[in-house]
Amino acid sequence: MIGNDIVDLNTIKPNWNRTRFLDKVFTEKEQHIISISENQHQTAWLLWSMKEAAYKIYVQQFGKQFFNPKKLVCYLSSSTSGYITIENETYTTTSTISKDYIYTVASLNYSENYTSAVFKIENDSYITQNESLKRHFVEIVSKSEGLSINDLNIRKNIFGVPKLFHNDSKLPIQMSLTHCGNYCGYVYF
8 A cells, every 4th residue: 555745845834833733733752853853844844744644555455534643653764765654554655855845655565666746736726726736647548558538437435535446446456646736646556
């Protein structure tokens, strides 16, 4: 299973460092990591992105949704890799950090071979982002799998997890989609 998340650093709210937000989202250790970081803004959103990407796998894996960001605990191995624990589960993460965005892919282990990409769109409307991302992803899969684009569609299950279908048959593709501001990302295998 796989999950991803992207944060557009240019469009997110700059007041991330409010005590109430930090206390609600990050453990004491995570807040310490943020506080000693050279770029606190970037580190806060890196940890957030790691949590979101791992949460997507957890929901796929167990069919349980919850809102308790502190239940997801981040550990950094380097500036762009780490892992998340949720209860007794561990998910590895790899992040790309640019001046414009942070993009994280989470997986059950580092050995999963996946295809992932980030692209920019000029419209930050949620609906436009969502439709552009789905269209782009379907085009990529259509080309790579040799399937007619007209026969592919994305449907969400009862937990909001997107699944790719060829006509009425669910394809055996693990996937995750994300968008924020002017950036979209997808990952699949």
